[in-house]
Structures are given as C-alpha cells and as structure tokens.
Amino acid sequence: MTVVRLWRCWAVGLLSVLALALPACGAEDEASGEGDVKTDVGVTSEPCPDSQHKDRGCIYLGTLSDLTEGPFAPLAVPITDAQAAFWKRVNANGGIGGEYDVDVAEYTRDNKYNPEEHVAKLREIEPNVLALAQSLGTPPTLAGLEIQKQGEVVAAPATWWSGWSFDDESLILESGQSYCTESMNGLDWAAEEFGKPAKVLAVGYPGDYGGDSAAGVKIWAEANGATAETVETAPNATAGNQDAVVGAIAEGRPDVVFLATGPAEMAEIVGKAVAGGFKGQFIGSVPTWNPAILKSKAAPAVEASYHYVAPWGPFGSNSGAHKAMAEATGGKPPANDGYTFGWIWSYPLKAVLEKALENGDLTRAGVREAVDQVTVDYEGALPSRKYNGNPNETVVREAVIVKPDPKAPVGASVLKDLFVGPTAEGHDFTEACSTSS
Secondary structure, eight states, X not given: OOOOHHHHHHHXXXXXXXXHHOOOTTTTOOOEEETTEEEOSSEESSOOTTOSOTTSEEEEEEEEEOOSSSTTHHHHHHHHHHHHHHHHHHHHTTTBTTTXXXXXXXXXXXXXXXXXXHHHHHHHHGGGOSEEEEEEOHHHHHHTHHHHHHHTOOEEEEOOOGGGGGOTTSOBOOOSOOHHHHHHHHHHHXXXXXXXXXXXXXXXXXXXXXXXXXXXXXXXXXXHTOEEEEEEOOOHHHXXXXXXXXXXXXXXXXXXXXXXXXXXXXXXXXXXXXXXXXXXXXXXXXXXXXXXGGGSTTHHHHHHHXXXXXXXXXXXXXXXXXXXXXXXXXXXXOSSTHHHHHHHHTHHXXXXXXXXXXXXXXXXXHHHHHHTTOEEOOTTSSOOEESSXXXXXXXXXXXXXXXXXXXXXXXXXXXXXXXXXXXXXXXXXXXXXXXXX
C-alpha cells in the first residue's frame, strides 16, 4: 500500500542506514528456561496484564499499524481491533498450548504509515516482544526489516506485495494472494464472464500496491494476447481529483479497467467514467472497496459496472473463520472488511507459536525455525498453506470475486468463491512481480 512517493524514498534510505547503525536488539539476551521451554525476549512466566489465567505465562506481541492520521487508518483500526479479538479468543480457548496467553495490547503503536515513524516505534518495542502480530504497509515494513533480521523478529504483515513470497529469511508470514496474482485472477474471471478483453487499462498508485497490480495486468495481457496500458494516479489528497484518469479511460476505450486505488478514488473514477458513456467493466483490488460508497452518488454506477477481487470472502461469508469473527463482534458487522483482514492475517503466527512451544523453544530463533515447519489452518477461509519450499509451489494463487451488495453485512458478497484462473495457475513465480519502490 503505497501512497506518497517520498515515503518510498525514506524506506530505501533507511534500509541502508539501519544496516550499519542498529544494534541487534534482544539478540544477545541469554535464553532462560520457563519450565522445559526455552525463552528469551517477550515471554514471561508471569501472567499477561488483566489475564484471568494466573497459571499461564505471557507472550507479548507487537503491533505497528496506521491508527490515526495515515491514509489507511480507516482499514487499520478495524484490522487491529480484529487481531485483539482473535488473540482474546485464543486465550479463552487454552492460549498457546495451555501454557501461555498472548498479549497484543501492551506494545501496540501507531506507525502512521510512515517508514521513519515505523522504525522509531519498532525500535521502541522490539526489546520487549517475541514477534509482531501486525506490521502494516510494505514501505514501513521494509524500512524496519533490518531490525527484524538482526533481532530474528517474525512478523505478520498487513500488505499483499508479491515480494513477501520471496522472503528467504523466514520473517514474513504473508496470507492470501498478492496484488499481482489478484490482477491475473480478476482478468481471468472477466474474460470468462464478459468475453476476453482485447485492451486493459491498469490504474493505480505508484509503488508496491499499484505497481504490483499493474505488473499482474501486464502478465495477464502477455499471456492472453491482449494489450495493456498503465496510468499512475494518487489519492485525492495529493492529486486533487481523478479527472486525468477519467480522461485516459475516455480516450483509450479499454474493455476492462483494473483499479488499485483507494475507495474514494475508485468511486470517483467509476462514477465519472460511466456518466461520460464508458461501457466497459471495472475490476478493483481489494483495498478499493468501502461499504460507504453505497451511500454516495457513485453507487448506481459502482453497482452496475464494478467488482473487486479479494484474497478471501468478506465479513459474513460461510467459513469457520468468518463464523468465529462474527461471534467475536456479537453478530454486529464491523465498519469495513479491515476486520476480516486482521482476523485472517493472524492464523499463521498462531500456528508458528504453537509449533515453537511444541518444539520446546519459544526463543525468537525457535519461533523463526518453526516458520518452516508449520502448515497453517485458516478455518476454511483459505486453503491450508506452508512457507517452506519453492515460492512457485508455496505462493497463494486462490482468489474470490466480490460484488457490491447493499443487503450484505459489509456491503459486499461473494459472486465466485475461491478459484484459480488459468493465467494465475500457469504463471511461473520466480521473483516478485514488481519492486517495492
């Protein structure tokens, strides 16, 4: 999720500086035994704050998210709320192996989707946490990756950049398809539903989000004998409006426009283009959706011409994971699907912590070692997956097609459940589809 070009520059610069300047926080702590379990950082024999389970120790996880003024705060707040609810459920059902509860509140910090802020907050909490329950944003996560490497800190990322599939450090526990695969699957579905498009226009923000999405569009076009063009845009806070994009659509007359923007920009583009006579289809990346759009002037055009591709079903879908999150909210729908993201992103770290405890090694090195040993169970929200192996074999290719639906809990419902299109199925993933800068 990249919005401002300056932040990407910060991320690149910070990586080189941090490699030289930062100490290996927590790496030199001596491992101590908690019973028969080895521990070092972020694990105590004392109960978690406010825990009702006085016979259990505590595992502290950090959270670095966009909680106030950053561009993804509307999604990040429910993401963080969902992760708190997820771990509360874990604790209520026996914790980690019946021996430890998990605390994700004590070391939650606001990174404002700013790489410098992220690094500062990571350095603040790193000496006290075993792993990161959330690291939001590709540029911020990359900016702090050297700290993670030095301290062997595993993290669940709140980002779908394709490069995470090529993390050979076993530090990043990504879930779901990448923005790149998302484009391939969305266009495969469009070809099946509306006829194979001859011309596709990729519209998106520069960097890992729009760049990865556009790369997937290009891969699809090359594999299917179509032409693809790319138009970069920015949030309205920077660009002012999306008239340039609307003009490019009117001039180019693509059959399908694939969008990797924010919800407000998506609604403006679709509304204005349809009002101007555009008859093609719009397909959006999952961050383009917000149920509030259904109350906007663009709603009729969006309902008629727009679908989005998601890594899993929206809140209210029929899986064990979705039923569990609905129970956690008391049946009340969240503000948006950020809640669904946060919940499902949490399963891999739960599996890793359980495996590390089973191995008798809850040190950071032990947690990192467990990454390559687990098979993650997503309670039906996604097929189970492993992280160990050739990325072309472990990369997630499944997608869901979602349509706007005013009657659904978060304004959207599944049109086509988990599937893999022929382009995504046949693509050889040997490297990231796009760079992160």
